[in-house]
Amino acid sequence: MNQIQLPELVAKIGQAAVAEAFGVSPAAVHKAIRSGRQIIVSIEADGTYSAHELRPFPAHKAPISASLERRGCEVARIGEKAMGCRTE
Numbered sequence: 001m002n003q004i005q006l007p008e009l010v011a012k013i014g015q016a017a018v019a020e021a022f023g024v025s026p027a028a029v030h031k032a033i034r035s036g037r038q039i040i041v042s043i044e045a046d047g048t049y050s051a052h053e054l055r056p057f058p059a060h061k062a063p064i065s066a067s068l069e070r071r072g073c074e075v076a077r078i079g080e081k082a083m084g085c086r087t088e
Helices: 006-013 015-022 026-034 066-079
Strands: 002-005 038-043 049-054
Touching: 002 006, 006 015, 006 026, 006 038, 015 026, 015 049
Parallel strands: none
Antiparallel strands: 002 038, 038 049
8 A cells, every 4th residue: 555645646647537536526636735635645556546634633623612702801801891892
């Protein structure tokens, strides 16, 4: 099994061939490369491809809970009123 980055594979065999191997459109391959996604392609001994994406965990930024937002406003009130904080 060999591993190669998606952009290197596209340079080697072409965007259309990569898209066909994964059952996606050439535009999807282009978008993945353009957006900088870290996709590693494994080339198996029988010539088949599989791919995995390296992403941080969690991949999205967790929303701030309402209780933390209230605490932030309470801390801001010690000095001066923070923008967007309600006075209760």
